[in-house]
Amino acid sequence: MSALTNSALSGAFVAAAAPVGYRHSLPALAGQWRRPAAAPTAPRPRRAATPSAPVHATAAQPNGASSAPSPSAAAAYVKARALLRESTSPAEASQGLALTAGLPPAEASDVYTAALRHAHPPARAAGALGLGRVLPVPGGAPGRAATVAALTAALATDADAEVRAAAASALGALGGGPEVADRGVPALVRAAGEEAPDGEVLPAVVAALCRLAPPSAVAALGRLAVQGEGKAGASVAIAAIEALRAVGDDRGIPPLLAAAAAEGGGDPAVRVAAVRAAAALGASPAAPRGTAASTAVALDRLAANAGAPAAVRDAAAAAGSEVAAAAAAAPSPPDGIDDPAYTALVAALGGTTSPPGTRTLAAVRLRGYPSALLAEALAASHALGDTSEQVRSAAAALAARAGLIGDLLTTLSADGDASVRAAAADALLDVPREPLVAAAEAVVEGLARALKDDGSWLVRSAAAISLGGLPQAVAGDGGGDGGNSEVPDGAAGLAALGAPAAAAMVDALLAATAVGGVSGVRRGEEEGVRRQAVTALGFLGVPEAVPAFERLVASHEGGGATKMMRYRIAGALRGVHTPRALALARELAMDRVGYVASMAANTVAELEKRGVTTREP
Numbered sequence: 001m002s003a004l005t006n007s008a009l010s011g012a013f014v015a016a017a018a019p020v021g022y023r024h025s026l027p028a029l030a031g032q033w034r035r036p037a038a039a040p041t042a043p044r045p046r047r048a049a050t051p052s053a054p055v056h057a058t059a060a061q062p063n064g065a066s067s068a069p070s071p072s073a074a075a076a077y078v079k080a081r082a083l084l085r086e087s088t089s090p091a092e093a094s095q096g097l098a099l100t101a102g103l104p105p106a107e108a109s110d111v112y113t114a115a116l117r118h119a120h121p122p123a124r125a126a127g128a129l130g131l132g133r134v135l136p137v138p139g140g141a142p143g144r145a146a147t148v149a150a151l152t153a154a155l156a157t158d159a160d161a162e163v164r165a166a167a168a169s170a171l172g173a174l175g176g177g178p179e180v181a182d183r184g185v186p187a188l189v190r191a192a193g194e195e196a197p198d199g200e201v202l203p204a205v206v207a208a209l210c211r212l213a214p215p216s217a218v219a220a221l222g223r224l225a226v227q228g229e230g231k232a233g234a235s236v237a238i239a240a241i242e243a244l245r246a247v248g249d250d251r252g253i254p255p256l257l258a259a260a261a262a263e264g265g266g267d268p269a270v271r272v273a274a275v276r277a278a279a280a281l282g283a284s285p286a287a288p289r290g291t292a293a294s295t296a297v298a299l300d301r302l303a304a305n306a307g308a309p310a311a312v313r314d315a316a317a318a319a320g321s322e323v324a325a326a327a328a329a330a331p332s333p334p335d336g337i338d339d340p341a342y343t344a345l346v347a348a349l350g351g352t353t354s355p356p357g358t359r360t361l362a363a364v365r366l367r368g369y370p371s372a373l374l375a376e377a378l379a380a381s382h383a384l385g386d387t388s389e390q391v392r393s394a395a396a397a398l399a400a401r402a403g404l405i406g407d408l409l410t411t412l413s414a415d416g417d418a419s420v421r422a423a424a425a426d427a428l429l430d431v432p433r434e435p436l437v438a439a440a441e442a443v444v445e446g447l448a449r450a451l452k453d454d455g456s457w458l459v460r461s462a463a464a465i466s467l468g469g470l471p472q473a474v475a476g477d478g479g480g481d482g483g484n485s486e487v488p489d490g491a492a493g494l495a496a497l498g499a500p501a502a503a504a505m506v507d508a509l510l511a512a513t514a515v516g517g518v519s520g521v522r523r524g525e526e527e528g529v530r531r532q533a534v535t536a537l538g539f540l541g542v543p544e545a546v547p548a549f550e551r552l553v554a555s556h557e558g559g560g561a562t563k564m565m566r567y568r569i570a571g572a573l574r575g576v577h578t579p580r581a582l583a584l585a586r587e588l589a590m591d592r593v594g595y596v597a598s599m600a601a602n603t604v605a606e607l608e609k610r611g612v613t614t615r616e617p
Contacts (some may be wrong), residue, residue, distance in 0.1 A: 037203040077107040084123070086112045093123040100130060106138040113150050123158035128154055128163060132170025140520035141455025144179040153426070154185040164191070165204040172208025178455065182416030184215045192220040197233055204238060210243035215385040218247060222255030225274060234267040241270070245277040251382065253278050257298050260312065261305075268309045275299065275312065279319035283326035288380040289337070292327035296320050334372035342366075342373060349391075350381030356388035363394035367401060373430065374402035384411060393423035393561075400427035403435040409446040412463075418456035425450060425462035429473045437474050440501040448508035451533070457525035461532040464512060467505050468536025470497060472535035494540065506542055509533045513548050515555050531568045538572025546580045549573065553584065563593045574607065579614045582607045586614075 053577070076099045082088075083096030097115060100108040108130065115127025131151060137144045151174075154167035168191060170182045188208055195202040206224060218472035224587060241259065244252035259266075259274035281287060282295025293442045301321035303313050336342055346361035348354065366377055382396035384407055392415065399407045408431070411424040428443055430438075436443065447470075449462040471493025494502040511517050512533035520527045537545035549569045555561050570588045573581045585607060588600035 004177065034584055055336060063591040066528060073103055073107065075112065076102055080111045081114055084111060084118055084340060086117050086119050088118070090120045090123065092122055093118050097123065097126050097130070103439060104138075106143075107133050109134045109138055109143070109147065113147075113178045116150055116154055116163075121158075121163055124154065124158065124160065124163040128166035128170045130170075132173030135173070135175075138173065141179070142520050143185075144174075144177060145455060148174065148179045148182075148184045155187050155191055164195075168201065168204040168208045172204075172211040176212060176414045178414065178416055178418070178421060180212065181214065183415050185209075185216060185416070188212070188541045189214075189217050189220045192217070192224060197236055202236055203239060206239040206243055210239065210246050213243070213246045213248070215249045215251075215382070216387075218244065218249050218251045221247070221300045222252060223309050225255050225259045234270050237267075237270045238273050241273045241277045245280055248281065248284060248286065249382070249385075250281055250284070252292050253281050253291070253295055253384075256281070257295075257302075260299075260302055261308075268311045271309070271312045272315045273450050275302070275315045275319050278322050282323045286379065289330070289376060290334055291332060292323050296324040296327055298446065299323060315598040324556060334370065334376065336370070336373055336374060342369060342377075344483060346377045346380050348396075349377060349383050352387070356386075356390050359383070359386065359388065359391045360394045363391065364397055371402045374398045378402065378404065378407070389420050392417070392420045394449060396420065396423045396427045397430065399424075400430035401432075403429055403432050405435055405439045409442065412446055412450055412459075418454075420456050421450070421454065421456070422462040425459060425466045428466050429469045429548060431473075433474050433476065436470075437496055437498075440470075440474075440497040441504070444497070444501045444504045444508070448504060451508055451512050451529075453520075455520060457521045457529050460512075460518065460521070460529045464509065464529060464532040464536045467509055468539035470505065471502075491541065494542075506537075506540065506544055509537050509540070510548050513537060513545075513552070515552070527562065527565065531562045531565055534565070534568045534572050538575040541575040541577065543578050543580070545572070546575055546578060546584060550584055553588070563591075563596055566591060566593070567599055570596055570603055573600075574603040577610055577612050579612065583614050 045309070047196070080096040080099040080103070083099070088096070093115065096111065100111050103111065112127040112130035112134070115123050115130065118124055128151060131147050137147050139146070148171070151167045151171050155164050155171070158164050158167070168188060170187060171180065174180050174184065188205055191201065191205045192209065195205060198365070202224075203564075206221070209221060221240045221244050225237055225244060237259065241256065244256060256274045256278035260271050260278060262271050267315045278295060279299060282292050282299075284291075299316045302308060303317035303320055305313065308316075345362045345366050349359055349366065351359060363383060366374060369377070378395060378398055381395075383391055384399060386392050386395065392411070396408060396411055399411075405428070408424045408428055412421050412428075415421050415424070425447060428447065431443075444467065447463045447467050451460050451467065454460050471491075473493070474496045475493035496507075497505070513530055517533075518529045521529065537548070549572070552565060552569060553561055566588060570585060570591075573585045573588075580602065585600050585603040589597050589604055591597040591600060
């Protein structure tokens with residue numbers, strides 16, 4: 001195939017897969033990704049399979065699409081899959097990709113994944129871009145994980161640079177989330193260190209990292225911020241500098257200052273960009289104490305360097321003044337910040353060369369310090385971004401005591417490790433009352449999203465229990481224990497959280513409690529999450545829980561009436577002080593399973609002790 005034909009087909013493939021906003025940059029992309037004619041390198045041949053509906057085709061579809069494709073869409077899907085068999089011609093593959101325009105999200109995603117296995121590189125590139133276009137990714141957490149896995153494999157192993165660049169761009173388009181943090185970000189960081197500085201893949205990798213802004217990319221971006229050779233090197237350096245600024249981590253300041261100093265010379269535009277980014281990070285309120293002052297000193301030194309270009313000196317002088325002003329305006333340090341024992345623990349927590357157990361122990365020992373000092377310790381140590389999930393979990397406990405709700409919600413939604421996300425959900429119950437009440441709606445929204453969408457049953461269960469425990473947390477009563485002891489009345493806490501947050505909390509738990517209300521995890525795990533949602537509704541003590549419990553008891557589908565579910569319902573009813581709750585508890589007291597009947601009998605006794613009767617007032 002001639003170079004002209006290959007380039008033209010590449011543009012057609014990319015146009016077919018690009019999102020609407022992406023199409024405006026297609027001419028530039030076509031020029032950037034054009035490559036000399038060469039025999040297309042196909043991935044390892046795989047056994048052909050008969051096209052069938054994707055596994056997640058029954059999931060609810062975004063944008064109002066129905067869960068099952070229409071007959072015409074189903075026919076288009078089958079045709080598209082046939083046209084995208086690995087051995088079909090480039091023209092046939094292009095036709096198959098064009099058919100995605102009329103497909104529901106799940107089927108379109110499946111076609112794009114099939115395109116990643118095609119022999120022709122532009123078809124694979126179009127498939128990668130298409131996967132980044134179908135947002136939100138269909139199929140819930142399993143669908144997101146499968147999409148990320150396909151794109152990271154293409155980025156790591158495809159022989160064609162155009163395909164790898166497209167895969168990087170698609171990973172950036174997917175946005176944050178546990179699946180991207182777990183596999184996508186590490187793949188992009190590896191690519192940042194492996195791709196040629198003057199190649200066509202690295203700009204896409206850096207752009208994706210800028211969009212995702214993961215703290216784990218600081219070291220890789222810092223190396224790229226030091227300008228490479230030629231115009232391409234300068235372009236990558238500026239992109240890396242902007243990515244460091246987007247990440248917002250003060251650990252990016254030293255490489256930025258090194259890029260600004262550029263002792264061996266360098267493009268003034270790169271150096272000025274580095275000056276401005278270093279100043280932005282140094283002046284950030286989130287930076288550790290003393291960062292602004294030290295950054296201002298370094299910038300003043302650069303401004304006085306007669307050997308630097310005038311543009312660089314002027315930029316450094318202006319930026320140094322701004323950062324110095326931020327340092328002067330910083331609040332006074334909290335009492336105890338210079339205490340030797342405290343500073344030693346902070347140093348141990350941030351000591352990345354020490355064993356994780358040592359860093360975790362430092363976090364545990366810091367828990368007794370005031371919240372202001374805990375916030376300082378987390379900022380200085382970067383423990384929430386530690387490479388060890390054990391340390392990040394311990395840091396989440398410190399963030400709660402410091403009232404850092406935003407950091408906890410970010411960890412809950414984006415950390416790549418399920419145990420850390422669960423620790424963040426648990427820790428939200430330990431946030432001091434005032435900030436917890438002030439951020440109630442955001443906290444409920446974050447926990448409800450985790451309960452609905454997270455790919456781990458562990459995180460979903462923790463989110464359910466935390467939703468149920470929030471009223472007690474703000475009322476100062478502490479959480480319940482699923483019916484094995486007296487469950488505090490959550491009415492006062494619900495009122496303190498406010499009507500919008502309380503309603504969203506109840507709705508999220510009712511949805512998770514229902515048969516079929518939890519998807520994306522294995523069946524046994526699904527029932528476990530639903531049982532935790534039942535317990536959480538008991539913590540809340542809301543009357544709306546009882547009809548949901550009645551439906552579960554009457555249900556013989558999907559684990560609705562298992563003995564463990566009935567046991568949980570029997571315990572949860574203790575928190576609902578209504579005649580209807582007492583009637584259901586009496587029904588369960590006659591259950592054929594002894595421990596269910598025993599729990600229900602205890603609930604009946606407790607409700608009657610509180611004066612609840614089955615007679616309506």
